Amino acid sequence: MNKNISVIGVPMDLGQSRRGVDMGPSAMRYAGAIEKLTTLKYIVKDLGDIPINRPVNNESTDGTNLKNLHQVIEANQQLADMVDEEIQKYNFPLILGGDHSIAIGSLAGIAKHYKNLGVIWYDAHGDLNSSETSPSGNIHGMPLAVSLGIGHDKLVNISDYVPKIKPENIVIIGARSLDPGEKELIKEKGIKVFTMHEIDRLGMPNVMSEAIKYLKDRTDGVHLSLDLDGLDPSEAPGVGTPVLGGITYRESHLAMEMLEESGMITSAEFVEVNPILDEKNKTATVAVALMGSLFGEKLN
Incomplete structure (x- = not known):
């Protein structure tokens, strides 16, 4: 894995409706993210946080039900530009969120550097909604759809190219809460999904082996987008949309260890x-521990 890591914090809480997730980057830094990576012999450059402009209110804009649309677009374009610049310097972008709407900017900045960028979406949710299918209008439930070119014109056109990724290059792991429109889109596009049913039935080693094998030959880089609500709430309580019956802490470490061994993760x-929803910064501590496994931390 690239030994030069650029850490970018995105204190975004405008893609959803529960305050507190804007403190996520600080919580992960406090839990020792930078020190962990430095101990693992990486050259780490912490670029600080992207400034987020808060709206006067969160009413719909541009005649849609999408909350805080302009601010989400602005922040994601900044993130896309920053990530793009770091990849041009041959650095590994490690982005700390923030709600999952920031993946729009991450993928916009990353995908232009690959012909076939793969995406591992480690999440309880599919994040494949649009304004037509979203029950809430929260953009953090839309980043994967947006990156496929589905959604509001200004969101899908961040960084001026559409789409960012192809449906056949996506693997969703840990899904257990999908809206009807998301299920239809998954079937229509043929997106590969390992639900909790598959994880329970096959076991995490087989799921990860299949995911790695599936992406290995068809992609020239792979982005890992890890939402902490992919884990069970007992392991990661500090998330805005917890869903019972999730991935365990140990299964998640194994997944990260197998991704590190594959050598395929490029961002x-x-x-x-x-x-605010956490217990003594437990969830940030879990996130940092998983970073350790992703970046090669071993017991021996």
Whole structure:
């Protein structure tokens, strides 16, 4: 894995409706993210946080039900530009969120550097909604759809190219809460999904082996987008949209260890850490521990 890591914090809480997730980057830094990576012999450059402009209110804009649309677009374009610049310097972008709407900017900045960028979406949710299918209008439930070119014109056109990724290059792991429109889109586009049913039935080693094998030959880089609500709430309580019956702490470490061994991960983000909903920064600590496994931490 690239030994030069650029850490970018995105204190975004405008893609959803529960305050606190904007403190996620600080919580992960406080839990020792930078020190962990430095101890693992990486050259780490912490670029600080992207400034987020708060709206006067969160009413719909541009005649849609999308909350805080202009601010989300602005922040994601800044993130896309920053990530793009770091990849041009041959650095590994590690993005700390913030709600999952920031993946729009991450993928916009990353995908232009690859012909076939793969995406591992480690999440309880599909994040494949649009304004037509979203029950809430929260943009953090839309980043994967937006990156496929589905959604509001200004969101899909961030960084001026559409789409960012192809449906056949996506693997969703840990899904257990999908809206009807998301299920239809998954079937229509043929997106590969390992639900909790598959994880329970096959076991995490087989799921990860299949995911790695599936992406290995068809992609020239893979972005890991890890939402902490992919884990069970007992392991990661500090998230805005917890869903019971999730991935265990140990299964998640195994997944990260197998991704590190595959050598295929070229960028990553850890999102949806909400310290206000957490227990003694437990979720941020879990996130940092998983970063350790992703970047090669071993017991021996």
